[in-house]
Amino acid sequence: MATYSIYYAGVSLNTHQKFTLAQEVTKIHADVTGAEAYFAQVIFKELDLHDCFIGGVLLDQPHIFLSGQIRLGRSEQIKKQLLVEIEIAIQITTKLSSHQIWAYLDELTPSLMIEYGQILPSVGNDKAWFSTLPDSIQKKLTLLSS
Structure with a gap:
């Protein structure tokens, strides 16, 4: 799962702005x-x-x-696109200038990550991993992605 931590200083983000950014x-x-959307927090x-x-x-x-912490295995183009699009979304939502927004991505080896009680899959093996989850978790994650 990707974890995006947004630290902000000198600007107030209201609940609507946080919801929009999330x-x-x-x-x-x-x-x-x-x-799937459930792979992002x-x-x-x-x-x-x-x-x-x-x-x-x-x-x-x-x-x-x-x-941002993401699973290892994405291309340089995908990582650059993530950074650019997220920075634009932050600009639009907060009205800050680009020089006031700093963004970083770190890659983590999926085998060193555990979520929903399971070691995470390598990029591209999400469907097989999903099928190993308990039915109750599958239902919850399906709702998050709809």
């Missing part, structure tokens, strides 16, 4: 990678502007920092 990031992840964390430094200097304007 929906957009999830849709982008699913559309660009081909993975978005977490928000507000930071105090006075707790953020760039180059050792206190942050002087609002910023959003996105840290």
